[in-house]
Amino acid sequence: MVPALLLRNAIRSQWRFLAISATETPTKAQLTKAARVFHTKKRLGQNFLVDPEVLSRIAGALDLNESDCVIEIGPGLGFLTRFLSPYGCRILAIDLDRECVEELQKSNYKGVEVFHQDFLQFDLNSIECQSLKVIGNVPYQITTPIVARLFGEIGAPSPWLSKIDSVVMTVQKEVAERFVANPNNKEYSQITLLIKYFAHAELLEVIPADSFVPEPNVTSAVVRMTPYEKPPVDCADHKLLRQIIRAGFKQRRKMLRNNLSFLNLPPDEIGKLLASLKIDPLVRAERLSLDQFAKIANAVTALK
Known part of the structure; x- marks a missing residue:
């Protein structure tokens, strides 16, 4: 065994006793020494x-x-x-x-x-x-x-x-x-x-x-x-909720109305749907709560 490895193992034996003792509370200095001996990856x-x-x-x-x-x-x-x-x-x-x-x-x-x-x-x-x-x-x-x-x-x-x-x-x-x-x-x-x-x-x-x-x-x-024991929002289609959230943040600087184009609804209809929920069609996703996203999902589900 090369001297460097012998020294490394000797130091490790020391810090294992000091820093990883199950009966003594280690100090920050001891833990620092132990961590520095170990070759972090x-x-x-x-x-x-x-x-x-x-x-x-x-x-x-x-x-x-x-x-x-x-x-x-x-x-x-x-x-x-x-x-x-x-x-x-x-x-x-x-x-x-x-x-x-x-x-x-x-x-x-x-x-x-x-x-x-x-x-x-x-x-x-x-x-x-x-x-x-x-x-x-x-x-x-x-x-x-x-x-x-x-x-x-x-x-x-x-x-x-x-x-x-x-x-x-x-x-x-x-x-x-x-x-x-x-x-x-x-x-x-x-x-x-x-x-x-x-x-x-x-x-x-x-x-x-x-x-x-x-x-x-x-x-x-x-x-x-x-x-939680169950999600904190009332939503008829949780997978649709996930899709709407993903779409909203895919291009977060775009207006929500534009990000919801995947719904295959005319832009005017998407705008009316959002307005009916008292949500500005020009708003960005970062301004909406989880509950508001759930309401959008429920409104889209109701159109089906």
């Missing part, structure tokens, strides 16, 4: 959160008890796992990085099961739990696919949506603002409406870049999403 979007106070608050945001079953997406070296484990719940830690999985498997955290798998391919129905809570510092480039995997799409919920009690995710601040945006806001988008359709979303806190190793080029934020 940019292609996997790895930025390890090393502030123990923030980690503790994120774990607490799930409101855990011993009977809970937690899915942790991208646990990395187990820094957040360390703060979840004392709650005594079952934790399923899913990571694509084999090296992280091997390190986490060496920990002695209570109730943790480690899976070397891509979360986007993981079958949540394979887990024998009546309900699930989901948490993770997710790679920013796949935030939207992860949300879609958890919730599904409008009119086509995921097979496991009914099992999900709550989701706490650390994401890019701009993305978090989209999740919780309201109409007439530049962050308001198609993903905003998808989340509003499935869950109540709230921004819990903003995390500065220096809380991570390596430091990302963006500010991060923690979002909590609590799924």
